[in-house]
Every structure is written in C-alpha cells, then in structure tokens.
Amino acid sequence: MRERIAADLARARERSRLLTDAVDDHDLVRQHSKLMSPLVWDLAHVGNQEELWLVRDVGGREPVRADIDELYDAFKHARADRPQLPLLGPAEARRYVGEVRTKVLDVLDRVPLEGRRLVENGFAFGMVVQHEQQHDETMLATHQLRVGAPVLDAPPPPPGGPVGPDEVLVPGGPFTMGTSTEAWALDNERPAHQAVTDPFFIDTTPVTNGAYLEFVADGGYDDPRWWSEAGWAHVRKAGLVAPRFWERQGDRWYRTAFGVTAPLDPRQPVVHVCFHEAAAYAKWAGKRLPTEVEWEKAARFDPATGRSRRYPWGDEEPTERHANLGQRHLSPAPVGAYPAGASPLGVHQLIGDVWEWTSSDFHGYTGFEVFPYAEYSQVFFGPEYKVLRGGSFGSDQAAVRATFRNWDYPIRRQIFAGFRCARDAKREELT
Template identity: 60%
Template sequence: MNGDKERIAAELGAGRGRSLRYTDIDDETLVRQHSPLMSPLVWDLAHVGNYEEQWVLRQAGGVAPLRPEIDVMYDAFAHPRATRPELPLLPPDEARRYIAGVRDRALDVLDRTDLSDPHPLRSGGYVFGLVLQHEQQHAETMLATLQLSGRPGLVRDGALPTGRARGHDQVLVPAGPSGMGTSTDPWAYDNERPAHRVDLPAFWIDRFPVTNEAYEEFVEAGGYGDPRWWTPEGWRWRCARRVAAPLFWTRDGARWWRLRFGRHEPVPPREPVQHVSWYEADAYARWAGRRLPTEAEWEKACAWDHRAERALRYPWGDDDPGPRHANLGHRASRPASAGSFPAGASPCGAEQMIGDVWEWTGSWFTPYPGFAGFPYREYSEVFFGRAHRVLRGGSWATHPSAIRATFRNWDLPVRRQIFAGFRCARDVAAGET
C-alpha cells in the first residue's frame, strides 16, 4: 500500500479497535437495551459492519453481498431504536465474525482501489473516510450507551492538563465576512458543503465552555423553577420530566454529585458542564443575560483567521489535532478543566472549541446554499428543518478523524445522554468596539 492507503488502513483499524474494546464485555450487557433512546450495543456492533459492507464492498468495490438478508435489520431508518431489541439480531460472537469478514474484504478493496479514480466514492478514498468516520461516531454512541447503563469499571482516567481559568471571560469576534463550510475537505459530509461566505456583525463569545460551577449558580438560583428563562416548549419539557439538574447529577446535602460510568463522584467545578439538553443550555444563557451563538457565529469564532482572511481546518491551524490542542479520542472519560489547552486557541482567542463537549448552538439544522445530498439523502437531508438543533466541536469521546471546524452534528433539543455542553454569546453593545 502507498502512504495514503496505509493511513486509511490505520484509521480503519483505530475505529475497529474502539468498537471491539467497548463491546468486550458480557453478552447480557451487549444484548440488553439500557435505554429506549439507544440501541443494544450488539446492534451497533453489527451495524458498523453492515454499513461497511454496503458502501465499501458493494458500492465502491463491486463485491457480491455477503449477508443481504440482514440489511433491513441494520437499517437505522427501518427500525426505531426503541424496537431494535425485538429484532433477531446477530449474537455477539456471530456479529464479531461478520464484521471481521467484512473488514478483511474491505482492506482488499482498499488495496486495489485507485484513489485518483474520479468516481465520487473512490476519489481521494471518500468511501473509506465515510465508513471510518461512521464507525468512530458509533463508538461515541456506544460510550453514551455504556454511561446510561451505569456499568462500573469503564472509567478511563488518563492524564489531562490542568486548567488555568475561571469566570465568564468573553472574547470579541470582529464584524465582517467569513467563510463557512468546505468545498475542499476530501472527507467532509454533504451537510458541510459547499463553502460559502457569511457576513456577521461583531459579537462576544465565551472564551471557554460553561463550567459546572457556573452552571451550578443557575441551578442554585432557582433557574429550573423559573419559566422566565425557558422557551414555552422547554418549560413544558422541564415540567413534564421534572428536570432539576443536568442528567446524572444528584444532590447530597450541600454538594452535587454525578454518576460517571458507574462511579459516583463530586461534580468537578471547573470542567465544562455536560449532559444538558438544548432547552437547558438556552435557559442558562437567558438567565445569564446572554444567548447561544448561532452556528455561523460558532464557526467564525472557531476557525476564521480575519488577518489572513481565510478559514482554518481547526482553531489552531490546519495541522491535525495533537495532545496540546484538544481533549479528543477518549484520553480520559471526562472533559478537561477550562483553560487546559491554550495551544488550541482560535484566532479570536476562544479555547476548547474542539473536543471536551459538543456545543449546542442556537441554529436549526438546515442545508447550506447549493446543498447536494451525497452519497445518500438519509445522512443529512431527511433531518433538515425545525426539529433538530446544531451542535459543534466534538467531545472528549470524539475521535480526531471524525471532527473538524466545519463538522455539523445535530440532535433533538430534548437530548441529554450525549456528551453535550455549550458556551454563550452576546451582541456587542453600542460603544464596546
């Protein structure tokens, strides 16, 4: 294999290693549904192989189907997550054998693929980027499922830098045009395309994601009990679910505790808050006299170099993420404290915009001007509209191969099981610039 193919093979291996590591547990845990919001882990395991079979083997490689009879069972649109335990899913050992067989053939396809082929699936190895990002995204989904399971023994507390910052510091993003999206990133998804210009007024944005200690002020001030801070839909949701704190938080006397992969521990004050819904993030921002940034504002603050007048691939530049830049790839099973990655700062001075927690924005998930669905409309197009809110930036559980400044995630505003937090923005007042 040449260097590009070796890199792709290594990335494929990294994703498969995570899938197997997170499912190297007892069969009962694998086949049980831990929440109606999530699939059984064994469904995710076979699904990544079936996706790879359909796109790499059949579509790009012209290989005859291996298990066409299971296609519908592992079609994410054919069966809602809540009903997947009722399906005749492949047992864990059979699922492992199936995905191993698919991978062996996929590597054969990679070996004989001409990456300069103009075919849109083969050009630049697009189809391999598609499946390796897909598997890494499911690895993060598996972690969310394991967190919901409450299963102990999965906390991985690798070393993280020590944060240096407190407070509610904001940085100014100057007015003017900027780029949004991409037309050149070879593995970008359809919803990130095409690149286009936006022109925004100046705004302020938090230097860091909102921390647990800052969010606790909202909780202690009665923010969950005051409808002034909530949208009507958010207030109805809060009341119906009796939500009074982030998911996995409980109170013991004067102290807040959290459940993290089966372990009860005090809520660390300086980590970014996570497991909050869009409704909660929006309510906090209103209480604080701020708002959530729009998606365009978030991307400009993350990656627009106004001096060079160009968009960067990451806040710090175009180099791939390293341990100095961001908390990615499950280095530890938690966000890093605010101020831990000064080397990852964006041109405007915002930090930790990549990694740690997915960040809710104020925007609905809609197509960019000139959007064209590829390679299938179900990846993005069916989710466009006023149902899903955009999240940006990735989390501590996101693999570096599956994140960049233009990457767009989306979810329903009620979702809290994902590793999501937020930062706030505000308009520039007269005389501030």
C-alpha cells in the same frame, strides 16, 4: 493515502472492540435505555454499512450477508424496537465484522482512488471511518447510561489553566463558512460560502459546572422567566432539576460518569444538558446561545489573514496538545487545559470536550447537494433539530473539524453536550 485509511480503519475498529469487549454478552444484547440500541446492534451495524459501501459498491464484490441488511437499516427499525429483532449474537456479530474488514482491506489494496467521486481521495473509506467513530461515540453514551460496576478506564484529563477574559469580541464582517476542499467532509458541510456576522462577544470557554451550579442554586429550574414555552413545558413534564447524572447529597453536588460517582468538578465544562437548559442558562446570564454561523466564525476566522482555518489552532490535524478527543479521557477537561488549541481570537476548547448547542435549526447550506445518500443529512433538515458543534471527549479526530455539523432534538441529554454563551456587541464596546 492507503496507509492513512488503513490506520484510521484500524483505530476505529480497536475502539469498537474496546467498547464491546468491556462487557459480557448479557450487557451486549440488552437495552440500557430506550434511547439507545443494544451495543451488539451498533457493532453489526457498522459492519453492515462497511459491507454495503466498501465491499459491494466500491469493491463490486458479492454480498457477505445480504440477508441482514434490513435488520441493520437504521431507518427501518426504531431504537426502542431493536432488542426484539433477530439480531446477530455477540460471537456471530464479531465474526461478521471481521470477515467484512478482511474483504475491505483487500478492496483498499486494489481499487483506484480516483475516477469516481465516491472513491476520489478515499472518500468512501473516510465516510465509513467517520460512521464507525460516530457509532463508537454512541456506544460510549450507552456505557454512560449502563447501570453496574465500572468497566471503562482512562487517565484523567490534563489540569486547567488560565484562559484570559471571560469573553472575547469577534469582529463583524464576512468570512468563509463550510468547505469545498476538505476531502472527507460530509455533504452538510458543503459548499464553502461567504457568511456575514455583526460584531459579537462569545465566551472564552464552555460554561463550567461551577457556573451552571449558580443557575441551579438561584432556582433556575423553577423560574419560567428563563425558559422558552417549549423549554418550560419540557422541564415540567420531565421533572428536570439539574443536568443529567447530577445528584445532590447534603450540601454537595456529585456527578456519575461511567459508573463512578465523584464530587462535581467546578472547572469542567457542564455536560449532559439539553438545548432548552442551555438556552435558559444563557438568558439567566444575560446572554444567548451563539448561532451556528457565529460559532464557526469564532472557531475558524483568523483576523490577521482574513482566511478560515481548518481548526481553531490552524490547519494541522489535532494532537493531544490541541484538544480532548478520542476517548483518551472519560470526561471533559477543566477549562484552560489546551492552550495550544485556542483560536486566534483567544477562544478555548472549541474542539473536543463537549458538543456545543447553537441556536440554529439544522438546514443545508445554499448550494447543498446530497452525496452520497439523502439519509445522512437531508432527511433531518428542519426546525425539529438543533445544530451542535465542536465534538466531545468521545469524538474521534477523523469525525471532527471546525466545519463538522452535528444535530439532535432539543430535549436530548444523553449526548455529551454542553454549550457556551454569546451576546451582541454594544456600540460603545466597539469604539
């Protein structure tokens, strides 16, 4: 377990280093969008959280930099205000996170991984790994918003392939949702409980650029029939005409990703759409967004055994065969690129590629218990946030599983979010 934790900590830090070393100090300290922090804030913040939980709490050591705690408390300062704070400069931030990591590895060598819930099965270390990887994905989103010459590079994703029918039937009935056994699962994934669905159909793949382009071409952004009241108001106010980072040049559409503009790939999942856009497309297509319960059932339920899997393909950890994760590529993969990652029902790319909007508000499950702090999940419960599932190409395997829950405001488009559609099953389709 200690070896796994050390490897996960190292992988997260290598990614943080890549994302911050890719740009000069000027880019590190500037704010590329009011929605995002300066990259140097994220870097020092992950170090500060690591210090708070692993050096001070788990290790019982003296603080490294108690004087900066308030600067890097995400609830004390809005993102838009962080550039005006007396933040650690790039060199100082790098020294700080390096010093913290040295102490953390010493704690890891010495502390018993039992006897206290926070350290049982290495939970606190796993929480810190996931936290850094989540901020790495946030920093990747900041890179997408950055203006300038490309600084990130990665090989293209594998080609797509056949995926079978457009949609599959998910049987009605109960299944086990959530988890009480996943060692590093966060509080909002717990506890395991029985959930019940009616039979429903769900799309075999996420909605692609090509399919979404049909909605755009049909005047979807100009027709209030497809939008909720809140969605239509947002479209008008924000002047939305297409997914973010799309641009029309003549009769062709292009998408800009990390500073590179290229023709739209019609087989890649659409990305950088908000909840309102996803819901409008679904209505236009004669469908709807899946609920969070439906999404998890499609991702985990094995009708042959009646049990819920850790991942759509089974219980083993993700590999490059299963899913597009970990920033190995800088875009979603074309549909059908990961046949080994399909669910027993034949649903593809539920993990990785794009976060998928659901129709559900973010709430705790019955029996929810705050652990280890309310600011991770509980303070966000309510109708203001919509749940996203599945992870993106920018999510790491340590921070994604079929029970993992993400959430955001329904107007957000800077995140790597797409969607797939669902619909109710008609009686005649069940005979």
